[in-house]
Amino acid sequence: MSSAGFRRTRIIPASVALIALTTGLTACGSSSSTATTGSAKAAAPAGSTVVAVGALSNGAATETSLTIAQVASIRAELPASVVSSGQLNIGLGQLPSGSAPIGFVGSDQKTLTGSEPDLGKLVAAVFGLKPVVSNATWDNLFVGIDSGRSDLGFSNITDTEQRKTKYDFACYRQDNLGLEVLKTSTLNLDGKFENLAGKTVAVSAGTNQEKILLEWQTQLKAEGKTLTLKYFPDGASTYLALDSGRIDAYFGPNPSVSYHVLQTAKTPNPTRSAGTYSGAGATLQGLICATTKKDDGLAKPTADAINHLIATGDYAKWLAAWNLSNEAVPTSAVNPPGLPLTNS
Numbered sequence: 216m217s218s219a220g221f222r223r224t225r226i227i228p229a230s231v232a233l234i235a236l237t238t239g240l241t242a243c244g245s246s247s248s249t250a251t252t253g254s255a256k257a258a259a260p261a262g263s264t265v266v267a268v269g270a271l272s273n274g275a276a277t278e279t280s281l282t283i284a285q286v287a288s289i290r291a292e293l294p295a296s297v298v299s300s301g302q303l304n305i306g307l308g309q310l311p312s313g314s315a316p317i318g319f320v321g322s323d324q325k326t327l328t329g330s331e332p333d334l335g336k337l338v339a340a341v342f343g344l345k346p347v348v349s350n351a352t353w354d355n356l357f358v359g360i361d362s363g364r365s366d367l368g369f370s371n372i373t374d375t376e377q378r379k380t381k382y383d384f385a386c387y388r389q390d391n392l393g394l395e396v397l398k399t400s401t402l403n404l405d406g407k408f409e410n411l412a413g414k415t416v417a418v419s420a421g422t423n424q425e426k427i428l429l430e431w432q433t434q435l436k437a438e439g440k441t442l443t444l445k446y447f448p449d450g451a452s453t454y455l456a457l458d459s460g461r462i463d464a465y466f467g468p469n470p471s472v473s474y475h476v477l478q479t480a481k482t483p484n485p486t487r488s489a490g491t492y493s494g495a496g497a498t499l500q501g502l503i504c505a506t507t508k509k510d511d512g513l514a515k516p517t518a519d520a521i522n523h524l525i526a527t528g529d530y531a532k533w534l535a536a537w538n539l540s541n542e543a544v545p546t547s548a549v550n551p552p553g554l555p556l557t558n559s
Contacts, residue, residue, distance in 0.1 A: 259282060260282065260284075262284055262285055263282050263283060263284045263285070263340070264282070264283050264285075264336075264339075264340035265280055265281070265282050265283075266280070266281050266282075266283055266333065266336045266337055266340055267279075267280050268280070268281055268333045268337075268532070268533055268536045268537075269328070269333065269536045269537065270321065270326075270328055271321025271322045271323050271326050271328045272315075272316070272321060272322070272328050272329075273321065273322040274477070274478070275315045275316045275319075275328075275329075275474055275477065275478075275537070276316060276328075276330075276536045276537045276538070277535075277536050278536070279532055279533075279535075279536045281337065281529050281532060281533070283337055283340035283341060283524075283529060284340075284341075285340065285341065285342070285343035286341050286342075286343075286520070286523055287343075289341055289342065289516055289519045289520050289523060290341075290342050290343050290516075292512075292515060292516035292519065293342060293512070293513070293516050294511065294512040294513065297342075297344070297366060297513070298344075300344075301344060301345060302339075302344050302345040302346070302347045303335070303338070303339040303342060303344040303345070303346050303347065303366055303367065304347050304349065304364065304365050304366045304367075305332065305335035305336075305339070305346055305347065305348045305349070305365065305366070305367055305368075305369055306348075306349055306351065306356050306359045306360060306364070306365030306366075306367065306368045306369070306370065307327070307329075307331060307332060307348060307349070307350050307351070307356065307368070307369060307370045308350075308351055308352060308353040308354075308355070308356030308357075308368070308370040309327075309329070309331075309350055309370065310350055310351055310352045310355075311352070313327075313329070314371075314470075314471070315329070315471075315474045316329055316330050316470055316473065316474045316537045316538070316539070317329050317330055317331050317370070317371045317470055318330075318331050318332055318350070318370065318371075327348055327350055329537075330470070330533070330534075330537040330539060331369040331370055331371060332346075332348045332369065333533060333536075333537070334369055334387060334505075334521075334533060335348060335367065335369040335505075336348075337520075337524055337529065337530075337533060338367075338505070338517060338520045338521065338524075341520040341523055341524065342516070342520060349364070349365065353370075356368055356370055360382065360506060360507065360508055361381070361508065363508070366507065366513060367505050367506065367507050367513060367517060368505065368506040368507070369505055370506075371470070371503055372384075372503060372504055372505075372506045373390050373494065373495075373501055373502070373503060373504070373553070373554060374386055374390075374501070374502045374503075374504045374550075374551065374552075374553035374554070375553045375554040376552075376553050376554065376555055376556050377554075377556055378506070378553070379509075379550060379553060380509075381508070381509055382506050382507060382508065382509055383506075383507050383508070383509050383510065383511070383513070383514035383549065383550055384502075384504035384505065384506055384507075384514065384549065384550050384551075384553070385504055385505045385507075385514045385515075385517035385518035385521060385547055385548075385549055386502040386503065386504040386505075386518075386544060386547055386548055386551060387503060387504065387505060387521050387530075387544060387547055388502070388503040388534075388539065388542040388543070388544060389491075389493070389500060389501065389502060389503070389541075389542040389543070389544060390493065390494040390495065390500075390501030390502055390503045390542075391469040391491040391492065391493060391494060391501070391541070391542055392423070392424045392427065392466060392467065392468060392469055392491065392492050392493075392494050393466070393467060393468065393469035393471070393472030393473065393488050393490070393491050393492075394416075394464050394465070394466050394472070394488070394489040394490050394491075394492070395457070395464060395465045395466075395467070395472040395475060395476065395486050395487070395488060395489065396457075396463065396464045396465075396486060396487060396489040397457060397458070397484060397485075397486055397487075398484075398485040398486060398487045400463070400464075400487075400489065402414065402463060402464060402489050403489050403490055404489055404490030404491070404492060405490055406490065406492065408431035408434065408435070408442075409435070409438075409440075411431060411435070411442050411464075412435055412438075412440040412441065412442065413440065413441055413442075414442060414443070414463040414464060415443040415444075415445055415461070415462045415463050415464075416428060416442065416443070416444060416445070416462065416463060416464045416465070416466050417444075417445045417446070417447055417453045417456060417457070417462045417464070417465045417466070418444055418445075418446065418465070418466045418467070419446070419467065420446050422467075423494055424466050424467055424468070424494075425444070427466075427492070427496065428442070428444055428466055429444070432444065445461075445462050450475075453465055454475070454486075457486070458484045464489060468494075469488075469491050469539075469541065469542060470537075470539060470542075472488055473488065473537075473538040473539055473541070474538070476488055476538070477538050488541065491541055491542075495553075495554050499552065499554070499555075501553075501554065502544070502551060502553070503542075505517050505521075514549045514550065515549055517547075518547040518548065518549045519547075521547035522546055522547050525545075525546065525547070530543075531543065
C-alpha cells in the first residue's frame with residue numbers, strides 16, 4: 216500500500232499507535248458534532264466522549280468532533296470480561312506503510328488516523344470503554360483476533376463465507392470499487408459495464424478489480440466491442456496517464472479513489488468518482504465489517520452500537536468526514552451473506 220492511496224488488493228481489500236480517550240459511565244444521551252481545525256479537542260459532557268474524527272489526517276478528511284454518549288443498554292450486552300477490562304482493544308492491519316483514508320500515520324508522524332480507527336473509537340464510546348488501537352501486518356491482525364489480543368478488527372475487512380468459519384462480522388460499509396475520471400469527463404459507470412465500451416482503463420494487476428474488468432472485457436468482446444486494460448507501476452504513473460488523456464479512467468478500491476478525488480480538488484486537473492461497483496460482483500453487495508472471534512459475544516453489541524450511530528446521524532458524519540458517503544449501509548447486520556467460497 217502506498218501513501219498515495221493505491222493498494223494491490225486481493226479479493227479482500229485490505230496501522231503503530233495507542234489511542235486513548237476518556238469515557239463516562241452513565242446512560243444514553245444526545246450526540247452532536249462541530250467542525251474543528253487542527254487537533255483541538257473539546258471537553259466531553261459527563262457520560263460522553265468527544266471523538267475527533269479525521270484528526271491529524273493531513274487533508275485526507277474534514278476534522279469533525281462528535282460527542283458520543285454511552286448507551287447503557289448496549290453496554291449491558293457486552294461480555295463481562297470486556298466490560299471489566301474497561302477498554303476495547305481495536306486491531307488494524309495497516310503495517311508497514313498504511314493506506315489513506317483507511318488507516319495511516321497522521322501529520323504528527325506518530326499517531327494512527329483513518330476511517331477505520333475512527334469508527335472503532337466511536338463504537339468504544341457507545342460502549343463506555345477506552346479505545347486502545349494497535350497496528351499490525353494484515354496476517355498478524357487476524358492472529359491478534361485469534362489470540363484475544365484484539366477484541367475487534369476494524370481494518371477494511373470483507374465479509375466472506377470462508378472467514379465465517381472462524382469469525383463473526385458486524386458490517387458497516389459497502390465494499391465497493393470505484394471508477395475515477397477527470398472532472399471534465401462525461402463518462403459514468405452507472406452500474407453498467409457497457410458504458411466502458413471503447414474505453415481504456417488502468418487497473419492494478421492481480422487484483423479483484425482486474426478480475427472484474429477482464430470479465431467485462433470478455434462480455435464486450437462477445438458483443439463486438441472493446442475494453443482496453445492498462446497497467447502502470449505506481450499511482451503517480453497512473454494519474455499522469457489520466458491527466459494526459461492516455462487512459463479514460465482508473466478502476467480501483469473506492470476508498471482510494473475517494474481519497475485521491477479530495478487531493479486533486481484544487482489542482483489544475485481535478486478528478487471525480489464516475490460511479491462504484493460492488494467488490495463482490497454483480498449478484499452480491501460486498502460488505503466491510505468489524506471482525507471478532509466466532510461466538511465470543513461481541514458481534515451483536517457492535518452491530519447495535521453501529522446502528523445507534525446510524526440513528527443519531529453520527530455514522531453519516533463519520534463517513535462524510537472521510538469522503539466515503541457513497542459506501543453507507545442502511546443498517547449494520549450480523550453475519551450477512553458474504554463472498555461465496557468460490558470467490559474468496
